[in-house]
Amino acid sequence: MEIEEVFSSKPRMKILRLVARLGALNVSDIARRINLNYSTTNQHLKLLEAEGILQQRVYGRVRMYRFNDRSPKAIAVQNLIETWEQNK
Amino acid sequence: MTPYRSVFKDESKLDINYVPRRLPHREKEHRLLMEFFNFLLQFPERMTQRVIITGEVGTGKTSLAQRFGADITLEANKRGVNFRYVHVNCREYRGKLFLILQHAVSVFRPNFPKRGYSAEEALETLMQSLDEENAYMILALDEFDTLIEQEGSESVYKLTRLQEMRPGKPQRISLISILRDLKSTEKLDASARSTLQRNVISLKRYPKDQLVDILNDRVAMAFEPSTVPEDVVDLVAELAVSESGNARFAIELLWRAGKYADAEDLDLVAAECVRKAVSSITPTLRRSELASLGFHEKLFLLGAARVFKGSQGTYASLPEIEEGYAVVCEEFGEQPHSHTQLWKYVQLFSALGILKAEVTATGTRGRSTRVSLPSVPASELEKELSAALEKR
Ligand SMILES: Nc1ncnc2c1ncn2[C@@H]1O[C@H](COP(=O)(O)OP(=O)(O)O)[C@@H](O)[C@H]1O
Ligand SMILES: [Mg+2]
Numbered sequence: 001m002e003i004e005e006v007f008s009s010k011p012r013m014k015i016l017r018l019v020a021r022l023g024a025l026n027v028s029d030i031a032r033r034i035n036l037n038y039s040t041t042n043q044h045l046k047l048l049e050a051e052g053i054l055q056q057r058v059y060g061r062v063r064m065y066r067f068n069d070r071s072p073k074a075i076a077v078q079n080l081i082e083t084w085e086q087n088k
Numbered sequence: 089m090t091p092y093r094s095v096f097k098d099e100s101k102l103d104i105n106y107v108p109r110r111l112p113h114r115e116k117e118h119r120l121l122m123e124f125f126n127f128l129l130q131f132p133e134r135m136t137q138r139v140i141i142t143g144e145v146g147t148g149k150t151s152l153a154q155r156f157g158a159d160i161t162l163e164a165n166k167r168g169v170n171f172r173y174v175h176v177n178c179r180e181y182r183g184k185l186f187l188i189l190q191h192a193v194s195v196f197r198p199n200f201p202k203r204g205y206s207a208e209e210a211l212e213t214l215m216q217s218l219d220e221e222n223a224y225m226i227l228a229l230d231e232f233d234t235l236i237e238q239e240g241s242e243s244v245y246k247l248t249r250l251q252e253m254r255p256g257k258p259q260r261i262s263l264i265s266i267l268r269d270l271k272s273t274e275k276l277d278a279s280a281r282s283t284l285q286r287n288v289i290s291l292k293r294y295p296k297d298q299l300v301d302i303l304n305d306r307v308a309m310a311f312e313p314s315t316v317p318e319d320v321v322d323l324v325a326e327l328a329v330s331e332s333g334n335a336r337f338a339i340e341l342l343w344r345a346g347k348y349a350d351a352e353d354l355d356l357v358a359a360e361c362v363r364k365a366v367s368s369i370t371p372t373l374r375r376s377e378l379a380s381l382g383f384h385e386k387l388f389l390l391g392a393a394r395v396f397k398g399s400q401g402t403y404a405s406l407p408e409i410e411e412g413y414a415v416v417c418e419e420f421g422e423q424p425h426s427h428t429q430l431w432k433y434v435q436l437f438s439a440l441g442i443l444k445a446e447v448t449a450t451g452t453r454g455r456s457t458r459v460s461l462p463s464v465p466a467s468e469l470e471k472e473l474s475a476a477l478e479k480r
């Protein structure tokens with residue numbers, strides 16, 4: 001997917017900011033915090049995972065999303081968000 | 089106006105949650121814990137350990153575990169071992185294993201959901217998180233008896249089985265169980281008990297001299313220089329001994345006594361402050377007891393109360409108290425009773441726990457008796473007795 005497509009979604013940007021701020025989170029927690037329903041949130045998360053930015057960890061029945069610590073894209077996105085937040 | 093002054097230098101050092109760097113008279117037990125867990129520093133993946141700490145209230149169980157936890161964490165991290173000490177008070181989690189484990193998980197995964205899984209799953213999550221970070225932990229279960237009470241042997245199995253079900257994989261979780269009395273483990277079945285009881289460290293009650301050392305350490309940390317006289321420390325220790333050597337009681341008493349000294353704008357903590365502090369914690373003066381005393385018994389006690397009220401010291405000699413009694417007799421137009429009779433009064437009030445008499449060796453004349461008023465404020469005693477005597 002091209003970069004403008006990945007970043008042109010408001011919920012996706014909210015998700016990335018949230019995970020950058022709080023670390024690993026589960027799907028329903030993310031949905032609640034960005035005020036979106038579960039299945040739409042889940043779709044956004046799957047997309048971000050497919051792009052190699054986020055990564056899923058499964059603990060029994062709980063799925064937690066966090067930045068993919070082996071992906072250069074994930075590092076770049078975290079840097080972007082951090083720089084953005086610091087220079088508001 | 090005089091500027092506000094205080095006998096305290098740093099009150100936080102008397103806070104119940106403060107864990108001092110050094111625990112006098114628990115050095116041996118600290119060393120023992122270090123030996124039990126020494127493997128963590130060298131080959132943490134090869135084994136786990138289970139230790140029980142027992143002892144009465146205020147014998148330093150919680151502080152010992154926390155001090156040790158902080159020390160071994162520092163040591164392990166220095167050697168590049170990713171190690172965490174997690175201290176949980178089971179009572180705060182109502183003795184529920186699920187809530188206890190959830191807390192432990194939250195140390196590694198702060199946003200982990202609070203619902204929707206079982207205690208076993210919480211434990212697996214904990215294990216998995218430890219694996220992911222190649223971390224090791226000691227889980228200290230304080231007030232462990234509440235867990236036994238609530239969940240019985242099954243909780244012990246859950247805590248220990250998981251290790252055994254992953255042969256060949258690194259061992260991750262060691263346990264320190266803290267409880268007052270091993271008796272409460274009798275509710276567990278034999279095999280659960282034997283899983284836990286490999287190493288037991290039992291803490292003895294502190295005798296007076298040890299309490300004095302503990303108190304002196306805190307005095308140095310928490311109070312301005314020379315605001316707490318030696319005999320006041322002595323009195324506090326003495327009182328804590330009669331509370332079964334409870335160091336928490338001793339430290340709280342010391343703190344409250346300091347508060348009374350500040351409230352009265354004194355430049356040092358007087359024995360009377362300690363007496364007030366004691367009666368604010370444990371009311372020892374019962375009115376009915378005073379009312380049932382004989383007339384001269386009341387006069388005698390009033391005399392003693394005035395002696396203690398008028399001096400800042402902890403102790404008075406028998407002649408000083410006799411003198412005080414004689415003055416009171418004069419006031420009431422009474423003839424004082426004989427010396428032998430007075431000695432009987434001293435013994436009576438010792439038995440009632442109001443006065444305390446000790447025979448001490450003196451240089452030239454052999455022995456003399458020193459009397460103290462350990463736990464009732466002299467001013468309160470005087471007030472109560474004056475009221476009782478007026479009614480007559
Ligand atoms: N050896 C010691 N040295 C210094 N302070 C101590 C010592 N033992 C206990 N204390 C203090 O006494 C209080 C009670 O100790 P704690 O560890 O809570 O006892 P327990 O858990 O056995 O009831 C705490 O404030 C603690 O700091
Ligand atoms: Mg305790």
